[in-house]
Amino acid sequence: MKTIISLLTAAALVSLAGAQTLSIKGSDTLGAKLVPQLKEAFMAAGNKGVKFEIAAEGSSTAFPALANGTAQIGMSSRKIKDDERTFCRTKGVYVKEHPVCHDMICVIVNKNSPLTKLTKDQVAKIFTGQVKDWSEIGGAPGKISIYTRNTSSGTYRDWQKLAMGGRDYPSSSLKMAGNEQIAQEVAKNKSGIGYVGLAYSKTPGTKALPVDGVEPVAQNARKYAYARLCYFYAPDKPNADADAFMKFVESPAGQDIVRKVGFIPVKDL
């Protein structure tokens, strides 16, 4: 009988241990590629027992999930809002901010374009379709071809907010599956313009333009118009797995992955 009870207890403990899942929810900027790669590296570094659940549904989903206890780490491409922090506090969750990286979105044109720079105003006018021909802003005559991410991409909406004052893209804009496709199309089309993550800004056949006189390089992340700091948010007393994962992300190994994926490590600036 004792043996049976011991076995049942052990089985229960094993199943409980097995049920430990590190749930990370929020920003699709972080959750699409960076966090999954960090997860892989974290597990490869000897943390195979941790199960991950990553849901990248937008920064605003991070905080209700933290408040309700359905996430141990929230991902956000913006700072927490007052009402979000307040709601978490009333639920007994006192969130702490952990900067993870800078995200930079660069404007690229074909390498043969005579343009060498743009202003924020010109970028907004191009991507909203107010300016339709390169000659209107000092380029060689030719209809502007706009390459954007597809509508299901978080970056598609982020760019609207960051660069277009929330206005809509023109119907003529061409929707691409990702950074790589945008860069490839711009490289082929001398009238093309698009936006890509920093890692794709040096794609052959393209050139990334300074905006308002600021070069799109990592060192300028604090002053470049389309750059932002991204964060993890977690309870002030995170569980062991969440704590270990966040420490890994802050470590040189974690920050190296941040760099490789195309973001800018916080400590680089």
Add this chain to the structure above:
Amino acid sequence: MQNNKSVHRFQLAVSLLGCLPVLAVTTIPEVPVHAGSAETIATESGATGLLLGKFPGASAFDKAWSVFTLYKNDNNQILQEFSLQGRFQIQYADGHSNDGHFDIQDYKNNGHNESVWGDRLEVRRAYFGIKTRWFQNWKLEGQIDVDTDGLDGAGPGHTLYKDIYDLYLTYAPSDAFNISIGKQEIQLPREQEISSKEILTFERSQSANMMHPGNLTGIWVNGKGIGEHWLYHFGIYGNDQVREFSNFNGGTLVLGKIGYDYSSQAGLDSAIVSFRYLHNSQPGFKSAEIDPNYAAPTSPAFSDSICLSNDLIQGRFGLTTDLLYGFGYHGNANQAGVTKSINQPDVFGINVIPSYFIADGLQLVGRVQFATSAGADGLSLPSRYEGSSQTTDKKGNTYTSLYAGLNYYIYGHKLKIMNGIEYSRLGGGDYDGYTFLSGLRFAF
């Protein structure tokens, strides 16, 4: 589980009443994200809301409150959100002072046209309205003040509608720049800036209320995150407080604010210091507009007011501090078409509100108030509820008050129970007593 079922049943019933399609248990699907995925995998943020029978949220409360969102879809280029908003707050008060017992019945009998249920419960606030977002950057929102017993005011044809509490159109292209036009509550101290949905005490401080110009019509700009740390507000308003929108015949009120967020430098969760300046071109003005169902309030008798505020949050701890100074007005004022002489001394006030979560959802709140006036009778007892006591001398030159309260959050600030006790003393006047308060606050 039972709780969830009840919520689902309620949602189903509400939807059926409106003959709408129902998916009562629909939630936004989570997207599994796999390492090495080449590109962004984001959900197509589907439309949700009562009109579609889709109620997102992780908890039963989330789903229940999502009923107030009629339609929400970030991907719709024309209309992104159409929601109902409002608040409903009831409270009970019972006080004892050197002049005897007083309660809400005395408050009602003192001629306050407010909804009182029975003789003991006051409907402190009942607002109802809409909140909408259009073309990504345009917001139209507003609320009416609701007379829940239909008995406020003296005119015929009592209705639930009392007045427009706020109604404004905002263009918000970025966090750094918003511009709005319409009617809103004027916010001088930080305590006033915190919505009555979220204030930690039952009533705002005596000095804050004394310098509060009410809800006025105007145009204002505001923003935050400038140079990462700076925030601002600048507005210009008609000084006449009326039932709907200003007639612009009572002078002008100008409000300016500048703030600095020093959270990162201080290593705190949130830390903001701010300074505000308010100028009133016609202190003491009262509209002559006659409306039997609306008693026009009088503009504060201060030509200028300033406030230095500091607001801190760190973990369970919070601290809001306001230092106010009102430059008293001495001269004539037009009050409902009659010229009256005003002689208001300068007033200084300091209000400190610490708070601490002693358990999940249970918050201990304190408040220390001190106000003094440069001349006799420069301060008045707050109408709720000390002003309802039997005292015959409600004016003085120093006001001291200590508050201790316990707030229990059932669903954040959207559903909470508050209890508190406040001791106050009016120097140079006649009041020394305490008030016990208990209330329920609901907001959506």
